[in-house]
Amino acid sequence: MQKTENMSKIKLFTLKEAAAYMGKSIHNISYLITYGRINKYSQTGKIVKKINNGITYVSKKELDNYSKQWSNQLKQRRDLLKIKDQELAFYHLSEKERTKHIHRLHPYLGKFIPQLVEYYLQKYFKVEDLILDPFMGSGTTLAVCSELGMKSIGIDISEFNCMIARAKLEHYDLEKVSKEIDKIYNQTKIFSDNWNLHYKITDPIIKNNDYLNSWFAKRSLAEISFYKSKISEYEYQDILKIILTRAARSSRLVHHYDIATPRIPIKEGESYTCRKHLNKLCMPLDRAIGKIKIYSNDTKRRIQEFSELRQTDNFQILHNDSRTIDLQNNIYDKWKNKKIDGIFTSPPYVGQIDYHEQHRYAYEIFGIPRDDDKEIGRKKLGKSKSAHIKYQTGISEVFANVIKAMNPESKIFIVANDKFNLYPKIIKDAGLEQIGFRERPVEARAEGDKAAYSEKIFECGIAKP
Incomplete structure (x- = not known):
């Protein structure tokens, strides 16, 4: 050219x-x-x-x-892992393909790539099977099941995770949802253009919230509050909430290079040397409307792409504790006399992520109740020996409970890093038996990731009495 x-x-x-x-x-x-x-x-x-x-x-x-x-650089990391089996590495896929359509509707720490789920579901299951993910997270397994025409159930202790999954999997009237997304953005844009420092937020959840007033500029928080106030006027409320929380996440008073895991906010209008922008002096965002526009357009595109690929919307999302839920009754409510045929899941890794806290902005904006104390392996509890024991107990209790609603010949696939070798005991205590095992090198999740990283996939069945 x-x-x-x-x-x-x-x-x-x-x-x-x-x-x-x-x-x-x-x-x-x-x-x-x-x-x-x-x-x-x-x-x-x-x-x-x-x-x-x-x-x-x-x-x-x-x-x-x-x-x-x-x-x-990536090859050096792969070589350090010394994993000969490269089939599940998916090196040929670009980052864009690994986060295709709805899989990037909202950032989520700890998700696995859809191609890994697709590989196992296509290889080991039939289209008429019912698949369970007892650690649903943002709904990757359920989304892949919908693409393949399979029935699916997801359970998660986090209400916001359930909201993300519902927004991903909703069967939309595409013309209507597009109009709703555009209209609420345009309403908020008019509000933003006319905003001034004398404006008082009236939302009772937001106006006196210390966290929100510390982490957002005055104008950003006013825009967020206004957008939120309009959501009830529309049909597709979950997707509007996800657009707003995604925009809020990117509009916090944080360094541009520290969006994923900021520890403390910086002051509105305070300049700093920015590693992201070649050490230029930058300031945190003082408004959210720009991010709302970007994510509104991105969301419309992603749900359009997914609508063309999905083959079914036969799924069930349950906000519950997988250790104690009466799963069989929930299944019968939707699919009479049906049993679960398999599991594909990635449980939380011990001491790595606080799953509620990573989305605190969303919980605060919408006043969503939190169940942090029911998280298994939360980062706050650390990686001590006692934390390992508590983690093993929690994960094994989940599988011991959900297998009550499964066919005896079900296949169970568990994706875990397991660098502490905790899963052999988990599998045994849960009443499972390990049938196979594979390890996959994981592509660097960001340019800043320096350590070689791998995941283990445990193939299990239900142990015979």
Whole structure:
């Protein structure tokens, strides 16, 4: 592609062309520019800091060099793991493919990639089978089941996780949901344009909330409060709540390089040296409306894509404790005389994530009750010996309970890192028996991830009496 005489010496792509060439999104290419991994070029082929008018270009050679360097880093991590079986690594998939359609409706720490679920469901189960995920999380297993035409049940102790899963799996009237998303955004945009410092939030949950008033700028919180106040006017309320909480997450008073796990907020209007933006002086976001617009458009696209792929909406989402739920009665309420045919799940890893706390902004905005004390393996409890024992007891209790509603010949697949070798005892105590085992190297989940990382997949059956 030759744009000018200068550009004939340097192969240049537009951002759209670069995204297609790399198998990534335009956002991914912009990210590389922002982080200084590649340069920004003008139409005349000159390296520039800013494009005032015209189209932004990037260099094919720089893209190739970056890709090669990144691939070498990943290869070094893979080699450290010494895993010969590479079938389940899915190295050929781009990040965009690994988070296809609804799997990125809302950020969620601890989810697995849909291709892993798809591999096992297609290999070991039939389309008429009923699949359970007793640690549903954001609903990945249920979404893949819907694509494959399979019935599914998900259970989770977190009410917000259930909201995410419902929003993903809802069978939408696409024209109506698109209009609702656009209308509530436009209402909020008008409010934002007319906002001033004298505005008083009236929402009783938000206005005197110390957490929200510390973590959000005044204007951001006002926009969030206004958007929330309009949700009840619409039919598809879960998806609107997810758009709002996703926008809120990105609009907190945090450093741009620390969106995922910030520990404390920074002051509104306070500048800092930003590692994300090449050590420039940055300030936290002081409004949420921009993120609401971005995620509104992204959400419409994702639910449209999923609607074209799904083959069924035969699923059930249960907000409950998998250790104690009467699962059989819940199944009979929806599928008379049906038993569960299999499990595909990834339980929480011991001492790694606080599943309620990671979405605290959502719980605070909507006043959602929390069940932190019922989380198994929560980060707050640590990784001590006593934490390991408590974790083993909790996980084994889940499987011991749910197998009461399963066919005797059911197949059970458990995805876990298990670096502490806790699962042999869990499997035995739960009344299961291990049939097989595989280990998969995990692609770096972000450029900052430096450690080699793997997951184990335990194939189990129900132990014979």
